[in-house]
Amino acid sequence: MSPERRRLALRASSAALRVRQQAQIASDHPCNVFDLAEALGIEVRLAALPSAEGIYSPGKPVIIVSSLRPPGRQAFTCAHEIGHHVNGHGERFDELVDDRGKSRRFDPKEFEADCFASALLMPKTAVLKGLVARGWNARTLSPEQCYRIASWLGVGYTTLVGNMNWGMSLMTDDQASALSKIRSPQIRSTIIGRECREHLVVVDEHWAGRAIDAQVEGLILLPSDAVVEGRVAEQVCKDSKGCLVRATNPGVGRVSIPGSGWAQYLRIGRKEFAGLARFRHLEEVEDE
Helix, strand or coil: CCHHHHHHHHHHHHHHHHHHHHCCCCCCCCCCHHHHHHHCCCEEEEECCCCEEEEEECCCCEEEEECCCCHHHHHHHHHHHHHHHHCCCCCEEEECCCCCCCCCCCCHHHHHHHHHHHHHHCCHHHHHHHHHHHCCCHHHCCHHHHHHHHHHHCCCHHHHHHHHHHHCCCCCHHHHHHHHCCCHHHHHHHHHCCCCCCCEEECCCCCCCCCEEEECCCEEEECCCCEEECCCEEEEEEECCEEEEEECCCEEEEEEECCCCEEEEEEEECCCCCEEHHHCCCCCCCCC
16 A cells, blocks of 8 residues: 555544544444434435435535445445545545446545545444454454344445455455455355345344344344334244344334343335435325
C-alpha cells in the first residue's frame, strides 16, 4: 500500500472509531448502519437507482441508497456515504461499479469512504469476537462459517473476505482468493441443504449486539429450538440444520430460545422499499 493510501486508511479508521464512540456502539459489536445514520442526524432514503449505488448531499445531510441492491451492499453503501459526510467530501454521486477497486481510477475520496465503511461495519475486534465466540479460526475459516459471520455483521460475504484479507491481515491472499471464488448462492444452498436463490440471514445463539434485519421474501435460518413471535415470518421447515423461516410481512417481531434467556428483535422491511429508511419496517395496514 502506498504512503498516501496508508494515510487515508488510518484516517478513515480513526474517524469510524470516533463515530462508533459517539453513537455508543462498542467496538466489538455489529451495528445497523441505517439506524446509525439517523442517530447522526443524517436523513436516509431508499430509491430505485438503476445506475447508482448511492448519493450524498451535504447541507441538511441526506443519503440516498439504491433499493435495487442486495441488503449487504445497501449497508456498505450507506456506510460509504456516511464516510463522505464525516470526512467533508461534499456532494457525491457514486455510480454503479461491479468491482469498486478495479473498474475506475484511484479517487482519494472514494478510497477513504470505502476504508471508513469497512472500519465502521467490520471492526477487527468485532470480527475476532465473532470468531472466538463460535470457536472458529480465521486461517481455517470455511465459506459457510464466513457467511455466518457476514450475516451477523450485516455485510456481504465477499466484502468480509476482502476486508479480512487486506484490511485486517487475518487471511492470506491464497485463502481469500479461494473463498472469493465460491459464490453466495452456492454457500446458502450448502447451509440449508437445498437450492437457495433467496437472500439468507443465518442466526445462531451467539447473535448479539443488533436486531435481526431481513426483507420480505428473504429467508432466515434460526437455531432449531428458536421460536418466532409476531406475524412477520412463517416457518418453512425445521431439521438438524436449524429452523428455517421466511419473512412474510413488514414489521417487528421477536425471536427467542425458550429457557435460555436468549432473544432478539426481528425486523422485516419491504423488499425494494422506496422512501425514508426509518419507515421500511412499518406494518402494512389493510383497507377497511
